[in-house]
Amino acid sequence: MARSDFKVSVTRLGKTPGSRLEVDLSGEISEVFVSSAWVEKGTFSHLRGYLEAVHGGILFTGVAEAEMTTECRRCLRQSKSQLKVEICELFEENYQEDEGDTYPIKGEFVDLGEMVRDALILALPPAPLCGADCKGLCQVCGANLNEVDCGHRDDGIDPRFRILDQLR
Ligand SMILES: [Zn+2]
Ligand SMILES: [Zn+2]
Structure with missing residues (x-):
């Protein structure tokens, strides 16, 4: 410096x-x-x-x-x-x-x-969230689920992704 x-x-x-x-x-x-x-x-x-x-x-x-x-x-x-x-x-x-x-x-x-x-x-926070209830991005189409309901939520997501998200 x-x-x-x-x-x-x-x-x-x-x-x-x-x-x-x-x-x-x-x-x-x-x-x-x-x-x-x-x-x-x-x-x-x-x-x-x-x-x-x-x-x-x-x-x-x-x-x-x-x-x-x-x-x-x-x-x-x-x-x-x-x-x-x-x-x-x-x-x-x-x-x-x-x-x-x-x-x-x-x-x-x-x-x-x-x-x-x-x-x-x-x-600095190592794993920040915009809010504790942030819905994240759709694993199928990439839409921001806080802003839109793309309809994929229950029929397209491999449940293992949810577990991974909890573990991260
Ligand atoms: Zn967020
Ligand atoms: Zn979607």
Whole structure:
């Protein structure tokens, strides 16, 4: 990542444990997606919270938000909704990459972008539905059964498809 809208100078924070720095940032986070949910390219994510000096590092506590697009796994309808996730993560001076559960302090900066991306990806729904009662697509003609009654419902569907849908 060449430039990050989520890079914060921590010189004002100092090293006294307990000192805090407010964070209120917006910017683009790239490549936030799982198979049926994603944050559209060009959409701004927002991060609010505070950095707090702790022994050996800096703790971020706050909330990340972004508008996500989800695709219903039954009828494939796309819709947008707000994704909101609480975050509490540690940035360390002696960061060890292979330990993997913290983030690095880079000189006088912390880059909160990587943390925001990780949190958003984890919060994306793995199998979204447009509604709990979505009727899905007709297995025979492909019609959206939420919108039309194509008449195939009871005479054409192999019952095994229904079981498969329940198992997915
Ligand atoms: Zn649906
Ligand atoms: Zn049909």
